Amino acid sequence: MDASVPNPLETLTLDMLRRRTSEKWRHYPADMLPLWVAEMDVVPPEPVIQAVHTAMSLGDTGYPSGDVYPRVLSQFASDRWGWGGLDPERMVTVPDVMTGLVAAVELLTDRDDAVVVCSPVYPPFYGYMRQAGRRILEAPLTPTGRLDPEAIRAVLTQACSTTPQPVLLLANPHNPTGVAHTRDELAAVAAVARDLGARVVADEIHSPLVLDGTEFLPFLSVPGAENAFSVFSASKAWNLAGLKSAVLSAGPEAAADLRRIPWTVNAGVSHVAVIAHCAALEHGGPWLDALLTGLEQNRDRVLSLVDEHLPGVTVSRPQATYLAWLDGTALDLPAPAEDAPSKPFGLTGPAAFFFDHARVALNDGALYGSGGQGFVRLNFGTSSSILREAFERMGTALRKRR
Ligand SMILES: Cc1ncc(COP(=O)(O)O)c(C=O)c1O
Structure with a gap:
């Protein structure tokens, strides 16, 4: 790995990310922590920015x-x-x-x-x-x-x-x-x-x-x-x-x-x-290598944050992607109320619970076909502080439910 490339996952603050207009950051209300759709909270490598910038300056469009x-x-x-x-x-x-x-x-x-x-x-x-x-x-x-x-x-x-x-x-x-x-x-x-x-x-x-x-x-x-x-x-x-x-x-x-x-x-x-x-x-090879190191750290972080904050949830260790597949089938969760914030978005199971009670947006496993019910997909292509905050919120919501 090229030590001169900083971890791409740690360069943007939550305030900066909230200025984004893409789906991950705009689909749900602004107070949500979005760990759902597969966008990462990174800035692409400098050579990509330069190449697009050069195309724009030349009108190579x-x-x-x-x-x-x-x-x-x-x-x-x-x-x-x-x-x-x-x-x-x-x-x-x-x-x-x-x-x-x-x-x-x-x-x-x-x-x-x-x-x-x-x-x-x-x-x-x-x-x-x-x-x-x-x-x-x-x-x-x-x-x-x-x-x-x-x-x-x-x-x-x-x-x-x-x-x-x-x-x-x-x-x-x-x-x-x-x-x-x-x-x-x-x-x-x-x-x-x-x-x-x-x-x-x-x-x-x-x-x-x-x-x-x-x-x-x-x-x-x-x-x-x-x-x-x-x-x-x-x-x-x-x-x-x-x-x-x-x-x-x-x-x-x-x-x-x-x-x-x-x-x-x-x-x-x-x-x-x-x-x-x-x-x-x-x-973009050196940037990708730095990203992969950051993703490995986040993957390990997710595994220990699940242990620390989400008793009853299990997760296997992803070998690729920035996605963790959390098994919440053993959780005993209340059904969302008719006026629950998650209702208009059609979320079910743990995705609805964490949406309503932790203000964390995850992908609802029920949409992934047979075997997905009761699971959520979590996107860990983000900063360590956002990940930690999301798990603290989810842990608090689970504890309060009892
Ligand atoms: C497995 C898989 N295929 C396809 C896509 C979407 O790719 P595209 O936007 O290029 O259609 C995604 C996006 O997350 C994906 O995870």
Whole structure:
């Protein structure tokens, strides 16, 4: 790690953050501590700011050109993950990750076809796929949050009865649990899919955010995954969701499928976003390393703050992402009153309780599909003082309930 880069999570005060106008800071009332949607409380690295600033000063704000994002990503994958398998000839820049996932699923399936997800999982997987007319089937994770190749086999087999080529949508690493899948798990999933004639589309938006020096394994690098797709974006790791852009990559056996992608998908890409993402990938390494160190500290902080303030709540140790998946199923919580502040937002379970009684906003696990009820997702991409304050508030609320 470059010691000259300060911890990006400790540079903004709560007052500064409250001046932000993005969803995390504006969706709920101003007194809430927002530890929900996946935005981080950081300023992007200086090279990203400079690159966007230069584009603005030149009026370089027109349409995107060429395949710069695929080329830069392919170099990043080689430098950071030691994997040279991303070929820009088999990559397309897309407006954002969800658009890339939907585009891949639409290349491989028809309306009413089945798409399998490993629940609990990122809620837009359900919403976007249903909006695209696909039917969702769930292959739940194991009780310890790992991929379950046998469950996946059973559900894909069921999908095959109605769908010639079902898709398995994989979050690698997994959101909301922060699990980094192992090579064996990914290879087993690839083998099951191939065996059944199914296809895998991997969402790798959290891939730069593996903690503790854990190796990230791109799904397309796994033997058997040559006919899969993956979607990457720099938007999570460098906090660029307001400058949306992403890359859809095809394995060598999926190249012909990728060539059928409608040109309109690529047409929606933002030129300035591509500039920002490429600057992050090319020059944001030292900042990312400093961020990862800060996230590891926050992850450890969250584990001990749960122990200290939230008796009855359990959490497993995330290996990636800035998300902690808190199990509140053992909490005996009162149902929210009809006029509770959380009601208009439709929150349930512990998310509603902490919203109403601690003024802390978390993601409601009920939206993450089967296995999510009674859980909350907590975003620890923030400062240590905000984290501490949120846990003190939640602890006080739990104690008062008795
Ligand atoms: C797993 C996962 N996929 C996709 C997204 C959204 O990506 P985008 O805004 O590029 O569509 C997120 C955002 O948090 C995410 O966690």
